[in-house]
Each structure stands twice: as structure tokens, then as C-alpha cells.
Amino acid sequence: MDKILRIDMGAEGGPEVKETSLGEYEGLGGRAMTSAIVSKEVPPLCHPLGEENKLVIAPGLLSGTTAAMSGRISIGCKSPLTGGIKEANSGGQPSQMLARLGYAAIVLEGKPKGDTLYKIFIDKDGVKISEANDLRMLGNYDLVEKIKGEHGEKVSCISIGPAGEMKLSAASIACTDMEMRPTRHAGRGGVGAVMGSKGVKVIVIDDSGMKMRSPKDPEKFKAAVKEWVDGLTKNPTTGKGLPAYGTNVLTNVINEAGAYPTRNFSAGRFEGASDISGETQAELETSRGGMATHGCHSGCIIKCSGIFVDKDGNYVTKQPEYETVWSHGGNCGINDLDAIAQLDRLDDDYGLDTIEMGATIGVAMEAGLAQFGDAGAAIDLVKEVGKGTPLGRILGNGAAVTGRVFGVERVPVVKGQAMPAYDPRGIMGIGVTYATSTMGADHTSGYAVATNIMKVGGDVDPLKPEGQVELSRNLQIATAAIDSTGMCLFVAFAIMDQPETNQALIDMINAFHGWSWTGDDFGKLGMSVLKNERDFNARAGFTAEHDRLPAFFKKEPLPPHDITFQVKDEELDQVFNF
């Protein structure tokens, strides 16, 4: 990982490839890399779909190594959804492969004059770019089949579906998993639209002939990895809960807590929750011959995912995540796992963020386009996006645009990005994260749910404003650092309560890179990432007034607790005081 691959898609004679050393970006990975490049090189007031925006794809500091869980990839740009900086994070195989090929980042720059579509192929011999108009408007599944036919099954793909080609703001970027299915997505913020604007349909990565990256101190690294694996294995969440039921184990938990946003954030408890819970889902998957425990990338030992099959045992989609089950489920009044799996499959195939789409369908239902609970209508609405009809384009641009176009007042977004599966009135810590995150409403940028509800890393009452700002601040800092390592964020459950596992992560970084970081240095990395992002957003016109939840969260009490969001504006403004 000692070079950056820059591809100018707008060069006169067609795409131009340049490999450079890391220079000032030396020592960065993942989100630290993408946010540094975007913050420094992208004009904050540029059009997100214009030639001045850049799409940065970066493996983490430990990606491509033998460290377990290190296969996450960061994709950054100026977001078409929020207008601010964006880092969207995905599992799958590309991160490990790119890292082994030595690339610390791919930067797509410029914009083709015409509408030619390109394929980028990367292997140990370098980069080949070819016209790929035959791939136009293919869904991610068909696309990957075609790539398998050309390049075999040992490559990995980073691709967009029709949504990205249409430059819709809810468009994701798909990464293939171990079975070479396009099921892992850098979902949020419309990164797929930016890839579409660059005219790139797919990046195919072949790491044949490459080896695991070698640590500076192999012995120390090996010892740290062992401690790391032990820590993850013994932790009840990463060692048991997540493997057994996946992220969807949360449906019953959050519903019980009264913070499960139901029917477009109009209630906090869904009567159909048990029908779509992780427990029900795992049982269904197993009984049908699917899989309830499965990893999204090689090197994953938590294996929170699974394989969802239909009643005849045919593959439908990967096990839908908790946030997807919620967004297409309870948020739309839908309690049908098969329908939710179909929606997940459609989203993955069109290349759409499942959180944004479910929230959008909820807003569309509130607008009267369909009845809450009507799964067939929800499927039809998502299919409109695939068809690219005017209605589909509205929906494919997300909840804020849909609310605007249909005149809906209750639109659960911050900075234009839809809220995930936790109502900020019932879990106030996550509300602080939604409001203040540099990313727009985003649970993964400071997952206060862990401490508010699961009592991991302490115990802060979810229904009181006290302590939430400090909690969210600390989590946002830690998350920005973890997102830079290539580590799956779920390792946080272990490192928050097990100091020895936390130390193992630092030890792995140090042994690998020959550094001598302390825990403080790790925190400083997180702070520097957030500072870069805040700086970009300020130059893009964001102010304290953008660090607010929509007004209805302060006005409409959420049943069953009948509580509004209680954290004061002045407190929100303290989150980044560090």
C-alpha cells in the first residue's frame, strides 16, 4: 500500500492513468485517507456530479493483512445527497485485494465528455481501462455474472447498478462478497451517483499472484492478531449474538426499548416486530436451507451475515441487515420477511442504499402513494426506480427529495440523509450523532445505541439528555479512527469493554507499520479525521443550524414513552469541542 492510483476520466483522449507515491497522505488509510483527499482536493462548492468532484476508494491501514475483520473499504467524495463530505463504508472482497495489490487509494477524477461507460481492470500488471457500453443499465447481479464470464470467479468487483448510472442520490456502490455476489454496499450518501458521473460502471480487481501484506514486526503482529481474535471470540456480542442472529437481533431489542421507528417515525413500537426479528429470520433461513451465519469478506470471524433463500431453497439475497429489515419493514408497517428480502435484493441489484430507500418509501406512504403495510406496493415503488420513471427518479433521490416533491412535513432526515433504524426520541444518544455527524443522519458514525441500550462501554439512560453529548463525541472520535483501519465497526463491541482487545488493535497497527502509537494517538487520528470533515462541510456552507434534527422530533412525542428529543441546541454545539 505504497501508491495511489489516479484515473482522470475526463482526459482529452480518454481516461488517463497515473500512479503516484503517497506523499502527504502517507500513514493514512480508509476514512482518514478518503476524507483527507476529499477535504484537500475537492472544491467544497463544486457540483457533486461535476468534473471537480473526486471519488476516492481506500482500503484500511490493516486491510490485506492476516488481521481478522480488516476487510472494510472506505469510499469518499462530496455527497450528492447531503452536499457535504461523505465516507461510505462497505465489506466484501475489494478492500483486501486492493491492499494486496499495493493501492492505498484509487482516485477517480474528472468527467468524460460523452456518455461512454468504462470498465477498469486492475491486477498485478497494472490498470486497463476499456469501453463497456454493453454493460449499460445492467443490474449489479447481471453485471457480475458477465464479469465472471470474462474474468473468472476469483476477482472482485466494485460496481454501480442502474441507479448509479442515472446519478440518483440514493445510489450505492456494490462490492462483491466471497461468493462473488454484489451484496455488500457502500450505501450512503449517493456515492454510486458520483461513480456514475465519472462514467465508471465497474472496477474489476484481480489480486492473483499477490500475497498477504507483510508486517514490519511479524512476531509481534502474530501475537497481537491472536489476542485480537481471542478478544472477539470471547465477547458475547461479537462471539455469540451477531453470529447467531446477525444485526437483526436488534429488532426485538429496539422495539422493546420503544425506539423502533414505525410507520415513518410516527410510533416507537411495531406490533409486527417479532415476525421480522433476527430470531425469526435465522430460523426461517435455517429451516429453508439457507444460512444464518456467514461472513461478508475473507478474514471475517464474526460472520454476522447469512444467506436468505425462498421457500423452495433458491437464493434470494444475503441476510438483510437490521437496518434494512427495519427500513423496508416496520418503518413501512410491513411484517413480511420474504417481501423485505425481495426489496433488499432489488436495492442491491439496482444499486440503492437500503436505509435511504426504506425511509423514502415510508415518506411516500405518508404522502399517500401507498398504504402502510402494503408490501406489494412497496416492491412496485422500488421497481419504479429501476425503470427510471419520473416517480422512480423522485424516490431514487431519497427521502428529502420525495418529501419535498410530495409536500410531506414529517421527513426524517439530517443534512438531507435519511435516519436509520433508531428513533432519536427513544435513544437520545443516537439523536446527537444523527444531528451532528459530518455525514448526515448516520448510526455508524457514533453508535450511541451500544451504550444507551446494550450498556456496552458504560450506561447512559436513553431517555434522558444527560451524558449523550459526551457519549456521542467519544464514539464519533473512536469510529472515525476505526473506520481508518479497515476494521469492521462491530469490533467496537469488544474493544469498548475489553481493554486488552483494544490494546491488541493498537498492537497490530504498531507491529504492522513499525509505529509506536498509544491509545491517545488512535484517538488523535479520529479527531483529525473529524476535523478534516468538519472543515470541508463548513466551506460547503454547513453551520450549527445544520446540526439539528427536524423540528418534529422536538414537537411530536413518540409513543410508547411519549417523549420528545430533549438534548438542547447549545449542547449539540459542544459535540466537536475537543
Added chain:
Amino acid sequence: MDKILRIDMGAEGGPEVKETSLGEYEGLGGRAMTSAIVSKEVPPLCHPLGEENKLVIAPGLLSGTTAAMSGRISIGCKSPLTGGIKEANSGGQPSQMLARLGYAAIVLEGKPKGDTLYKIFIDKDGVKISEANDLRMLGNYDLVEKIKGEHGEKVSCISIGPAGEMKLSAASIACTDMEMRPTRHAGRGGVGAVMGSKGVKVIVIDDSGMKMRSPKDPEKFKAAVKEWVDGLTKNPTTGKGLPAYGTNVLTNVINEAGAYPTRNFSAGRFEGASDISGETQAELETSRGGMATHGCHSGCIIKCSGIFVDKDGNYVTKQPEYETVWSHGGNCGINDLDAIAQLDRLDDDYGLDTIEMGATIGVAMEAGLAQFGDAGAAIDLVKEVGKGTPLGRILGNGAAVTGRVFGVERVPVVKGQAMPAYDPRGIMGIGVTYATSTMGADHTSGYAVATNIMKVGGDVDPLKPEGQVELSRNLQIATAAIDSTGMCLFVAFAIMDQPETNQALIDMINAFHGWSWTGDDFGKLGMSVLKNERDFNARAGFTAEHDRLPAFFKKEPLPPHDITFQVKDEELDQVFNF
């Protein structure tokens, strides 16, 4: 004009009427009144369509008097289009009538729980509010016919069409003219959507039994009015140019200057300009038995409007304004006055801002929804808005939303509001106004075209950055003051070059109100209005970064001058240094 009428549309048992004294708003009129109330009473982060927004309707300081040109009305709120403060200004009869009935402002507050539609009737005996669901989705023309049947032809109407009921961000509020046609519109910023969100279809005003408002010093007032009328009559623009050809006299002038935005701001000169010029239009109107010179409200002596009839002599619409002829004409590559008149009629009937709609169709054409120059397709697109189809709702939400939904990069908006008929690269002074106005892109908030092109009030080279900031600053201050008097902005042509006419305006205000204002005091009024507006916008999250033109104006040179917008960001930030 000693009372404010407040109507709480959200009161438990149905709308509640309250009349109050002016209190802290004493001495304000028009835009000074609307912006003071909105800035003080509306939470800047509220949803524009929510119960916390207020719609404020205010005649000017001299409305309802014998002062010529004093019939403009200001309509203010938080804008659904820009998210900032809004004052949209209209001619027609309501201003004079409301003023004579003694109302300095009507404030619509709250929001009905259900979807009942209301009619508000105001006469000398007070206010009557009745359910009016029979008026649902009527176009403004049919609506006004119905009102005439109920209330006769001597009333005036402030109403919304289907666009306002659908809460579209390009929805206008129509005011009836002297012939009781709904042809004068508070067009910009989606004020019609806010009226729609309040459940008010129409406000019917009957000033029977009321007299002209009486001045404090009748003799002095009479003398000042005479000087005023003399000044307007002798001025070449207000006395000759505007009466003869209307605002559309500008088509040839701006086209000649190379600043006529053609085909969605891709060129500065339109080959079909002479086909749609004011000269051609006046000749066509006259030859068909229409009218080329006609006022929009009683008391108007400039009479810049007219009556556009079809080839059989049947009424189509009022004479389309320059900005309308441009937006639906050259901006879409259309050189057909009959088609443009039809589009103007449709806009007025559905209740849509003609500038926003033409700019939106231009963006839609750039997106490939229709060919530039295809008038039939343009008409069909506007009809989609009337039908409320998904496509129609996209378009009815304006150029920014349309650009977003269809992934278009060249979208000529500032703060979400579409640019009018002057390219900021060819007339840099108006570019400064577009960028910095509290209203979003708006020519009427500081009409630098007058000095850049017509050499009124001085001579500042339109193609150079020098002097534009000072010019725009002075014009924005003066305009905010004029917009508070109820005076038509066209009086500016006379007062900018004729000190005695400027003095006559001050004299009229002083004689009427018993004040002793100097020219400086008038300027201070303008500054205080702008300060209120800037303050609201800052609290709504607007920063210097929002006072910018879209990036393409700095990157794409405009033919024929092949010039980009040259005023620097740091200079733009000096506009409000006063």
C-alpha cells in the same frame, strides 16, 4: 392601516380571527412589514409547510392612497423553495383594497388538522371564513369566475391554483387585476405552497364603502403627488418605453448586450429574439385587437402591461412580461409568442411562477425530456404540473429539484431559486445581486441591469467586475425601501436619475404619515429590512457560501463575449457591509 388581521388556521374549533393594533410593527409597510414579522415570529428552522410558518400579506406605506403606482402588495413567509426568508411582490387590486379597509397586514398562522379548504372574505364589516371544498383544484381563472358569481365584480381576490394546493415550491399567489383576472402574481419562492399548507384557497376583499386613505397633510401630499406624476411622465423609460412595449422591450436590448440566457444558460444571444421582442409583441397585440398598453392596478400610470389575444381576437392572457417571454422563450429555444402566451396562461391558471417554470423547463430540456425549441413539448410539460403527475410534481418544485432528480449539472439557481432573464456573465452587476440577495436569485432585489445596460443611475461596465458590488449594494438597499412603500419598482427608473422625483416620493411619505424623513432615513429603512432578512437567513443556516453563483458561471465562458463571472468571492462578501 392601523390594524393587523391574524387568522389562526389551526385553532381547535376551526379558524380563529383576531385583530390587533400594530404594536412594534407601527410605521412599517410592504416588505418592511412582512420581513419584520417573519424574522421575529417564524422559527428559522421550522418546516416551511408546517404550522410554525406564517404567511404575511402587507400593502405598502402608500397603498390605498391617491399616490400613483402605490398598488403593490408584499407576501412574506419562510420559503419552501429557498429555505430562507421570502418577500414576493405583486400588482393587482388587493393592496389598495386592503389598505383602504385599514389592514396593514394579514397574517395566516397555524395549520388545519384535516384537508378542509377555506375561503376568507373581508369587507368593512369584518372577516368571514367559510369552508370552500367546492373550490378544490380549481384553476385561478375558474376560481375567480366562481367568486364573481358569488360576490360580484367589484371585489378582488388573492388566491392559489392547483400548484399551491399541491404545495409545490414553484407555486405562486395570484392577485386579480382591474378586470378581475388572476394575472398578477406574487410569483417567487413558493409562497403559494405556504398558502396551500394553511388551507386557504382564496381571500376575497371587498372595499365597498371605504374611501381613499387620508393624508396627515392633504395639501402637501397633493403637491407631492403631482410632482411624482410629472416625474414619472417625463422620464423616458416610465413615460414612454414601458407604456409602449412593456417590460418585453428588453428582449432586443439584453440580446444585443449578449446577456440573454439562451437554451438553459448555454449562450448569451438567441437567434429568435426578434420574433418574441416587445416590439413584435406590441404590434401583434395591436393588430389582433388586444392591447399593448394597460395597467395592472388602479392608480398605475406607467401601464407597462397589455392584453394578449389569439389570432381570432380572443383573450389569452395579460401581456407576458419580459422575464416570462424569456423563460418560456429563449431560455427554451422557443421563438413563438403564441406558445409563450399559452404557457403564461397555464402558469397563471395553475398558480406557478413563470420564471421558475421556464427555467425548470430549460433544465428538463437539458436533461433530455424534450428538445430545445419544441413549444408543444414545453406546453405538455407544464400541463403535467396541472395534472399533478410525478413528473409534474418534480417540475412544479422548480429548477433545483428538477436538476437534482434528473442529474443535471447546469442548473441556474442561487439558494434554490431559479435565475431570471439576465446572464450574470454578461451583466455582472446582476450576478452580484443574484448571488447575495436574501431572496435567492432575484433580479428585482437589486436591478443592476439598469446601470449596467441602460445607464440609468450611472454607468458601470457590465463586463467588468469593478463597481458591481457597490452598485448592487446601493440598489438592494433602495429596493428594500421601495418595496416597503407599495410603489411599483419601475418608479426606480425615474427616481434614480431625477432627484426631484426621488424627493417627491419622500415628500409623499412625509405628508401622508406626518413624518420628516430625509433621503437617508429612506435608505435606513432599506438597510433595516435587509438586516432583518439576513438575520433570519443566518439563523436558518445560510452562510457566505450560500452567497455564490453555481460553479459553472465561473468555469464556462458565455458566448458571444466568451466571458465568465469575474466578481471574486471576497468582494461578494462585502455587499452587506453597511
